[in-house]
Amino acid sequence: MGQEKGKLCEEYEILDILGRGGFSVVRRGIKKTNGDEKSSHQVAVKTLKRFGSGASASTPSGNFPRPPRVGTGKTIASMEFSKWNQISISDALLTNEILVMRKIVENVSPHPNVIDLYDVYEDQSGVHLVLELCSGGELFDRIVAQERYSEAGAAAVVRQIAQGLAALHKANIVHRDLKPENCLFLNKSEDSTLKIMDFGLSSVEEFTDPVVGLFGSIDYVSPEALSQGKITSKADMWSLGVILYILLSGYPPFFAQSNRQKQQMIMAGEYNFDERTWKNISSSAKHLISNLLQVDPDRRPSAEQLLAHPWVIGDSAKQEQIDAEVVSRLQSFNARRKLRAAAIASVLSSKVLLRTKKLRTLLGSHDLTKEEIDNLKTNFKKICAKGDNATLAEFEE
Ligand code: ATP
Numbered sequence: 125m126g127q128e129k130g131k132l133c134e135e136y137e138i139l140d141i142l143g144r145g146g147f148s149v150v151r152r153g154i155k156k157t158n159g160d161e162k163s164s165h166q167v168a169v170k171t172l173k174r175f176g177s178g179a180s181a182s183t184p185s186g187n188f189p190r191p192p193r194v195g196t197g198k199t200i201a202s203m204e205f206s207k208w209n210q211i212s213i214s215d216a217l218l219t220n221e222i223l224v225m226r227k228i229v230e231n232v233s234p235h236p237n238v239i240d241l242y243d244v245y246e247d248q249s250g251v252h253l254v255l256e257l258c259s260g261g262e263l264f265d266r267i268v269a270q271e272r273y274s275e276a277g278a279a280a281v282v283r284q285i286a287q288g289l290a291a292l293h294k295a296n297i298v299h300r301d302l303k304p305e306n307c308l309f310l311n312k313s314e315d316s317t318l319k320i321m322d323f324g325l326s327s328v329e330e331f332t333d334p335v336v337g338l339f340g341s342i343d344y345v346s347p348e349a350l351s352q353g354k355i356t357s358k359a360d361m362w363s364l365g366v367i368l369y370i371l372l373s374g375y376p377p378f379f380a381q382s383n384r385q386k387q388q389m390i391m392a393g394e395y396n397f398d399e400r401t402w403k404n405i406s407s408s409a410k411h412l413i414s415n416l417l418q419v420d421p422d423r424r425p426s427a428e429q430l431l432a433h434p435w436v437i438g439d440s441a442k443q444e445q446i447d448a449e450v451v452s453r454l455q456s457f458n459a460r461r462k463l464r465a466a467a468i469a470s471v472l473s474s475k476v477l478l479r480t481k482k483l484r485t486l487l488g489s490h491d492l493t494k495e496e497i498d499n500l501k502t503n504f505k506k507i508c509a510k511g512d513n514a515t516l517a518e519f520e521e
Pocket residue numbers: 142143144145146147148149150168170239255256257258259305308321322324339469
């Protein structure tokens with residue numbers, strides 16, 4: 125990472141928007157070589173926005189991740205420990221992401237299956253992470269677009285994720301938010317590598333905090349995270365088990381009408397291999413899923429162990445085409461997920477005073493279940509409570 129440098133726009137030309145997250149916007153960029161001259165080196169610039177009253181916002185009540193002791197300086201990434209309690213929820217998340225990315229650069233990069241960070245800039249609008257560009261699309265998008273899809277293809281995906289996790293875990297980094305939308309292909313080629321990204325909720329040390337699962341779906345969240353237990357690298361192995369289950373069936377293992385019910389099922393490890401869907405899937409794959417989806421984290425295999433499993437290596441993974449029904453279910457699961465993600469990102473990313481109206485519009489126009497609406501409201505209230513009470517009052521009207 126560069127140390128002394130000018131402004132982002134002096135060194136990169138910023139182009140189209142690639143995507144938006146709850147607290148971020150990601151744009152394509154091109155490195156300028158000499159002055160304004162452009163190189164062919166394209167990057168992704170993820171801008172982590174500060175919003176609400178920013179660094180001077182009200183004190184969060186939760187136990188936010190304790191930052192590693194870092195050098196003094198003016199950037200948020202090196203904020204002094206004593207100031208940590210004064211930052212808002214959005215700043216806590218963005219600071220955490222920067223700290224974890226720094227640790228990745230120091231201990232993991234370059235790794236074919238983990239996103240690389242090239243540079244960091246900070247200005248009034250927030251922090252800009254200059255990242256490796258992944259132009260090959262999200263994991264499930266690519267799978268549903270494939271003409272041929274087999275267990276062997278799914279095993280190749282699991283292998284890449286496990287390789288990335290093994291490197292992260294070796295560096296004591298737990299991702300904690302592993303899900304298909306955080307796995308992007310580097311390019312559009314058929315044999316493109318898959319990259320793990322989005323370290324906003326990750327941890328360098330072992331600790332728990334209430335932020336996990338606050339904004340997104342709990343589909344991939346481990347029982348120990350839901351019960352606020354000790355989070356270790358095995359939490360990522362659970363999430364990988366959920367991803368694998370969906371890859372081979374097209375639906376999630378824990379499925380319920382309400383989030384509360386779903387939470388109970390996850391915590392009890394209550395799922396099954398429905399005969400109609402699973403009859404053609406190899407017993408080796410089912411055995412692997414059963415190992416990963418064990419409530420006791422100590423019983424789950426590590427990423428290293430997974431890499432030696434016969435199905436993951438490809439030896440026992442079937443080569444035949446997977447049933448078309450699986451792919452079509454995966455397609456609708458993916459489409460529903462995208463709609464929800466867009467709704468939530470839209471609420472979170474709009475300006476504080478516009479959020480209430482946005483939320484009302486979204487709640488009125490989208491096909492969300494009552495439970496999802498309640499969750500959205502609860503999360504929205506929590507966010508407002510951290511930074512802007514006026515908005516909360518307006519919401520309560
Ligand atoms: P949230 O904060 O709500 O969890 P997020 O953190 O998953 O959202 P981001 O990581 O900000 O969202 O990414 C938003 C979108 O930008 C992603 O869905 C992805 O499509 C795109 N994106 C992120 N990083 C890259 C990258 N390195 N290359 C290409 N596209 C990217």
